[in-house]
Amino acid sequence: xxxxxxxxxxxxxxxxxxxxxxxxxxxxxxxxMLFPAQANGSAIVRxxxxxxxxxxxxxxxxxxxxxxxxxxxxxxxxxxxxxxxNLGPTSQVLADRIVADAGRYGVPSSExxxxxxxxxxxxxDPHISPRAALFQAGRVAAARSIPVSDVETLIAQYTxxxxxxxxxEPRVNILALNLALDExxxxxx
Amino acid sequence: xTLEGWIIILVFTGLIALIARPVGLYLAAVYGGERTWLTxxxxxxxxxxYAAAGVKPQDEQGWRGYxxxxxxxxxxxxxxxxxxxxxxHLLPWNPQGFDGVASGVAxxxxxxxxxxxxxxxxxxxxxxxxxxxxxxxxxxxxxSAAVGIAVxxxxxxxxxxxxxxxxxxxxxxxxRGVLYVLLPVCIVLTLIYIASGMxxxxxxxxxxxxxxxxxxxVAVGPVASxxxxxxxxxxxxGFFNANAAHPFENPGALINLLQMLTIFAxxxxxxxxxxxxxxxxRQGWAILAAxxxxxxxxxxxxxxxxxxxxxxxxxxxxxxxxxxxxxKETRFxxxxxxxxxxxxxxxxxxAVNAMHDSFTAPGGIIPLVNMLVGEVVVGGVGAGFYxxxxxxxxxxxxAGLMVGRTPAYLGKKIEAREVKLAVLAILASPLAILVxxxxxxxxxxxxxxxxxxxxGFTEMxxxxxxxxxxxxxxxxxxxxTSDFYTYGQAAAMLIGRFLIIIPALxxxxxxxxxxxxxxxxxxxxxxxPLFVGLLAFIILxxxxxxxxxxxxxxxxxxxxxxxxF
Numbered sequence: 001x002x003x004x005x006x007x008x009x010x011x012x013x014x015x016x017x018x019x020x021x022x023x024x025x026x027x028x029x030x031x032x033m034l035f036p037a038q039a040n041g042s043a044i045v046r047x048x049x050x051x052x053x054x055x056x057x058x059x060x061x062x063x064x065x066x067x068x069x070x071x072x073x074x075x076x077x078x079x080x081x082x083x084x085x086n087l088g089p090t091s092q093v094l095a096d097r098i099v100a101d102a103g104r105y106g107v108p109s110s111e112x113x114x115x116x117x118x119x120x121x122x123x124x125d126p127h128i129s130p131r132a133a134l135f136q137a138g139r140v141a142a143a144r145s146i147p148v149s150d151v152e153t154l155i156a157q158y159t160x161x162x163x164x165x166x167x168x169e170p171r172v173n174i175l176a177l178n179l180a181l182d183e184x185x186x187x188x189x
Numbered sequence: 190x191t192l193e194g195w196i197i198i199l200v201f202t203g204l205i206a207l208i209a210r211p212v213g214l215y216l217a218a219v220y221g222g223e224r225t226w227l228t229x230x231x232x233x234x235x236x237x238x239y240a241a242a243g244v245k246p247q248d249e250q251g252w253r254g255y256x257x258x259x260x261x262x263x264x265x266x267x268x269x270x271x272x273x274x275x276x277x278h279l280l281p282w283n284p285q286g287f288d289g290v291a292s293g294v295a296x297x298x299x300x301x302x303x304x305x306x307x308x309x310x311x312x313x314x315x316x317x318x319x320x321x322x323x324x325x326x327x328x329x330x331x332x333s334a335a336v337g338i339a340v341x342x343x344x345x346x347x348x349x350x351x352x353x354x355x356x357x358x359x360x361x362x363x364x365r366g367v368l369y370v371l372l373p374v375c376i377v378l379t380l381i382y383i384a385s386g387m388x389x390x391x392x393x394x395x396x397x398x399x400x401x402x403x404x405x406x407v408a409v410g411p412v413a414s415x416x417x418x419x420x421x422x423x424x425x426x427g428f429f430n431a432n433a434a435h436p437f438e439n440p441g442a443l444i445n446l447l448q449m450l451t452i453f454a455x456x457x458x459x460x461x462x463x464x465x466x467x468x469x470x471r472q473g474w475a476i477l478a479a480x481x482x483x484x485x486x487x488x489x490x491x492x493x494x495x496x497x498x499x500x501x502x503x504x505x506x507x508x509x510x511x512x513x514x515x516x517k518e519t520r521f522x523x524x525x526x527x528x529x530x531x532x533x534x535x536x537x538x539x540a541v542n543a544m545h546d547s548f549t550a551p552g553g554i555i556p557l558v559n560m561l562v563g564e565v566v567v568g569g570v571g572a573g574f575y576x577x578x579x580x581x582x583x584x585x586x587x588a589g590l591m592v593g594r595t596p597a598y599l600g601k602k603i604e605a606r607e608v609k610l611a612v613l614a615i616l617a618s619p620l621a622i623l624v625x626x627x628x629x630x631x632x633x634x635x636x637x638x639x640x641x642x643x644x645g646f647t648e649m650x651x652x653x654x655x656x657x658x659x660x661x662x663x664x665x666x667x668x669x670t671s672d673f674y675t676y677g678q679a680a681a682m683l684i685g686r687f688l689i690i691i692p693a694l695x696x697x698x699x700x701x702x703x704x705x706x707x708x709x710x711x712x713x714x715x716x717x718p719l720f721v722g723l724l725a726f727i728i729l730x731x732x733x734x735x736x737x738x739x740x741x742x743x744x745x746x747x748x749x750x751x752x753x754f
Binding site for chain 2: 004005006007008009010011012014015016018019020021023024025027028030031032034035038039040041042043049050051052053054055056057058059060061062065069073077078079080081082083084085086087088089090091092093094095096098099102108109110111112113114115117118119120121122123124125126127128129162163164165166167168169171175178179182
């Protein structure tokens, strides 16, 4: 083993310098130069303020907004505490949580699109299905006093289709949709 | 199940079959010391590394020397990583001001990353400084992968050489793996990943004022550079707690596909490298075919299972049409989540894009069984391949017993020494898994369990399967920060890494010294469907015989319980 000591120590040091410093720092430099928006977290800026990241979901509770999925990230959509619920398939706790969350929609859980009652894996899922968005169109329209068809049009506009027709489920980024709803309300006023 | 879901699965499988050969031939060239298109740039760097380390690249080692170099290197890496984690509060690039990592978790993490397990007893975004992520963890993502490939290559040399006393030079194989294979690919991948939305910055976070007027502090960091090697090196340790489910680690479906392809690329390619090295590429395709059979069975079962709602959902009156979306991301859905779960546990990657803990009981069995049989389906870079060859030796031995002939594989006689070592390598992990799970269930580990009933048992069982299999994925409801888990899991990881590598190298050393007999009419052909089927069957039989009782206590009991807990 002793004869291997020098190569072991020197190689550990050299690979640390190469793959631990040179590589990530060079990539950081290149990334900041070529793709600064993405490299810094894909911020959405409105009136000079960062209102979100286009990839990260945030919590919505007001009737004026389309709501997202239950989140187990911290107290909900905590950007520093990504997590799923990790509740298992025979968990009574999970069953109780689903029933409790369903109360928010005021209809039986069987009528609610299921991803609105299931926690995402990251707790930061920015998407819901188009069906789950349309399901909420009536409530949002009423809260904003605008025609339901306007909300439905926006949902259709913000629905992303699978890449190449196959990869990824049809989905709506609700932060983008809710921003659009706010902008529509602002211009209508 | 939908047509689109199956198209994703078939496209993925087809792409792996397509890239296996080019990857395999490139690896054969790199480790054969041949000139590649990167040689003009990298040769001077390589030479400088050898000069600094006092390595004479032409001096080869026997299996003992090769193993000793490997163990010494792993030890040096473990100590350095442990020191970095403990001292991160004194080191730069710690914008969140995290304290040093607690000693148990730091020791567990150091062993975890050096053994290519990447079990994470911590949440990345709330524990690790940018310095620790880059200079500590990213480095081990590279070198632990290069060590795995080196062992696979040394193992293949055991078959390829005759009357030889050496298996190669560990330092050369290690250096070439990082310089010619891992680093160039990761540079390209990182740029693609940043363009697709993965952060790459040393900033603290992205502070947000939400639409409803709240605040959200979105963790960022040097993510893309780590994710590239996390997947390509089948490490699987996430930058963030939610791993590849986090939108910053896996922003969309195409990137998800690319990540899965990079998980399998080297493992699949090594089969072809092996065929090329032993002078008959069909031998490699036969091994890959046996892996393919097991893979497709696993994906089919997991996908089918996850399109069903769980008993908890049905009890709560949920619409079962969307399948089991608890712990899954909308952008991936059930098909890409089930596929990812099978890929990550077939390879010893351990990254997750959905929470395995929330899978249906039958859906959760597939990743578990993948790990229990030793992750030989493509496998971790290198580790899966030499694991598979150990099973191939056992298969040849059993086939030899059936027909009453001295077994031989690729012209090498398989004798008592090789079979004993193969059995040692095959039994090491099950021993660690079953003893660890039994100790946990006896009360030492029950306080970390989240779920009641059989699922709680599965959380402990899965944890030890993951550690001993050097996988790193988890039924993450389990809290694994107690001394029992940090030390117990560390022991399981060490056994799962070195008690397979050392016997594998010993087998290779013993085989390399033997002559190669020309095939005769009595040789068992190892390229046909009979061998492929038998190999797949032996793997499943060994796994089933070893683990059926434990599976019956966990997921099988849960699947048939008919009630909630």
